Amino acid sequence: MFPKKLVKQVICDYDNPIVETKAGKLRGVIVDGTYIFRGIKYADAERFHMPKPVAPWDGIKDAIMFGPVCMEISTPIAHDAYNVPHFYFPQDENCQYLNVWTQSIDKSAKKPVMVWIHGGGFATGSSVELYAYDGEELSVFGDVVVVSLNHRLNCIGYLDLSDYGEEYKYSGNVGMADIVEALKWIKENIAAFGGDPNNVTIMGQSGGGMKVSSLLQMPAADGLYHKASIQSGLMYKGKDILPEQSKAFAAKVVANLGLDQGSIKEIEKIPYFKLARAVMQVQADQGAGAGMMSLGPVKDDDYYFGYGPLNGFREETKNIPILVGSVLGEFTNNFNIELAPGEKNKWDDALKARLFKERLGDQADAIVEEFKKAYPDRNTADVLFIDKNVRLACMEYTEGRAVNGCAPTYLWLFNLECPLNGGTIPWHNAEEAYMFHNAEYLEASYIPGVSENLQNLMTGAWVSFAYYGDPNKARNLPLWKPVEKGVYHTMIFDAETKSACNHDTKLMNMLPDADTTNRGPRRRAPILGGGPRQST
């Protein structure tokens, strides 16, 4: 975001820097040589309706400040606000804004465009939610054009009202349609920001990764991107939201609001918080855990064809190379889960033996032996905190692409232990600061002498992929082979980065099933208090 120490005076004059988009002129800022345009409106939309391009204007509009982000049903302090530093921002339904970082505004520069799609499921988050998302360092390091965007989320992005009239046909997918509209804006305008509209990489983490994999299954997005990166964004045995489910959900919301077929038009005008409360009520009835994922793109086999591994990868995407990966700890790392007091690296053998038995069952000894083979340099305690679901999903996805004869798919795993609490295995979101070259900005992530090298490697790999569809042009990176049937080549990013092959295939299949909630007790909230926003 803003506060790195500046070394040059920022340029922000009435007439400099100016870029002319199809709809009109924009004024941004030049920060230590990087051109930054914040809060560019890329589309307008009525609630529950498809987005439209913005109307043209005369004169120059400011793009020096971020635009508002989408309304969230609630905005508490995140449980991981310390190790995943957040940048909260004012919310508004009118949220179709994007940001651009670039080294040149010369139309002939034609640099690769890296489009960041934020996480938070399909329910929360924004283009500026995490400090890791700041695009300046990535743009400088790679001489690339970085774009990040906000779009509609939760009940205003994915409430399927298609049963209530033709005008709501796509209301269950308008959140994704906003992203498609942003990609169209990029296609039409990014050359003016020094970007190559014919070399666009879509990238996202967590929910952002899900959005990337969803875009691949949406015909409306075809031709708008050329490469893709999915980071911690796949779930093993992933399920689609089917029309009968999304319509039933919407019907309950409509009923909670006291509306029906005749009065449905009112749902476009009621205050957001009333709509949100009606949605929360349905989610509460569905039981704990349903909230975050109960609203998302609807597999209508028209706008969206459903999760690739379940429904087949669309022919039109076969030429898209993809980077796919996850982090060792994801949601089950030892910052999130507390199995015993004190530093896990100081636990004695007796304690570990007890925990292995409790958590891994009869197979405990065999699993620990297999873990030692896969991760000889790790403390065996880490087997209690490693992720299974996302890693297996990444293996399934990459192999599925390979088997179907698609363009190369490269698999990675982020394995860097962070010094927090005497040693913490990498958490969901831990790799983003490294891929964005922002590790020096994050307290919990920064390790002098290690972070600098690792982010050079990782940012380099992503930039190489954006330039060439192949990460192997990155400096100092070991050879990285694409996945083949049954052969899971994996780049393991760590203090010593190395490539491996099938190093954890057996281990993954031995680990007991564990979702994000049942592996162990959650740690206490990292702050002293603080409930959800507007809890009362």
Add this chain to the structure above:
Amino acid sequence: MFPKKLVKQVICDYDNPIVETKAGKLRGVIVDGTYIFRGIKYADAERFHMPKPVAPWDGIKDAIMFGPVCMEISTPIAHDAYNVPHFYFPQDENCQYLNVWTQSIDKSAKKPVMVWIHGGGFATGSSVELYAYDGEELSVFGDVVVVSLNHRLNCIGYLDLSDYGEEYKYSGNVGMADIVEALKWIKENIAAFGGDPNNVTIMGQSGGGMKVSSLLQMPAADGLYHKASIQSGLMYKGKDILPEQSKAFAAKVVANLGLDQGSIKEIEKIPYFKLARAVMQVQADQGAGAGMMSLGPVKDDDYYFGYGPLNGFREETKNIPILVGSVLGEFTNNFNIELAPGEKNKWDDALKARLFKERLGDQADAIVEEFKKAYPDRNTADVLFIDKNVRLACMEYTEGRAVNGCAPTYLWLFNLECPLNGGTIPWHNAEEAYMFHNAEYLEASYIPGVSENLQNLMTGAWVSFAYYGDPNKARNLPLWKPVEKGVYHTMIFDAETKSACNHDTKLMNMLPDADTTNRGPRRRAPILGGGPRQST
């Protein structure tokens, strides 16, 4: 806040750093040598009731993340979000949290304590609202203990329900009572953070300055602080909120909620947003501009004795030295007000002559001549954008203290032109980054070769004042005399800082009255869109 570039690994272990407060142990972080404790709960409170000390606990509580900030009636993107970079944060009524930055946790260190009280009137803001508020650089530069705090605001801080029962006697002042409770916490606990409980400076800007001047008029705060700094926090011809006004306001809110004497207890439990809507309705009935200042401390001559210059400075505060000042442009600077297109420094004489006539009336020529004497190095266009109200109030306040035989009061004016838009005179909030030694973090404020020197001088002056009650021990600062009757010695902070005497007294009295809204048309919002939060 977080993202400066780190040079060392942050220490955040289960057992380091730990500080023991009266109520229990806290764990913080050590960032490049600075101990930081974020989100320390200093009090608990029921809605509309006085705060109480927190209950003791066993074990160690985390203080690594900021605590939630007070609910705001609305949280739009600030119109000055670019030149006054904001850090928005999740809101909760349970908001009594403070943060500490210190160079030592040795109980014998006894360093001066600088307590920052945030601005936003009595209605909005938080201890982390602005990047300028980050205490790390100030703590390092001055080897001082910096504390910042959140407290109750708007209708939960200042709704005077005293007509509805003895238990609500102080409900019109509980927001201030939270601050007093924080000062008590500091008195009891700050030694454990290396601070001197007998050398506490209370400081604040805008609303924070009003809170400082209010504390001086509150017996409950006596003995809890020893020096004071009021930055852009006084308004000429300032008015008190009298009990008949505050009670009438509360009665309308109660009526809007459909409550009465019998059912009043329900007001403690209704959702915040319902309470806020009832308040907004009353504010709307009072007309535009009433919103921000309609709720604040009530002059009940018990808890609060009213604005000093109106009611007399309390005898108990006569030994308190005070720093008082304002910035040249305050709310009427040329970022906020747009009188003609283009850079004001490039306006030609004809245009300026027309604007002088329009804005300054028949006296225009004489005023411009007087402006040239007061500010010979400035473009005469600046006379159109200079503040009168806050500066005159600062002169009145400091002279009033002098006439009453109080401890020395030092007057300052921040005059640095910033490069934004080809030259912008300093805005309300512009000096804070310089006083906190954070200028390098703010895009609009940073001027290589100038900012470094100026913030060394300003931070040095504030630190000298915190140590000695006298800013004159700061390195390289010109002699700074306290104000006397009719003698307005003023330190003018600028690229070339110098002291002046009565340089603008005549000018101030010639300028036409202008409040924050009528000097000229507001500039368009600096972003492309974005209404208030939850506008619908």
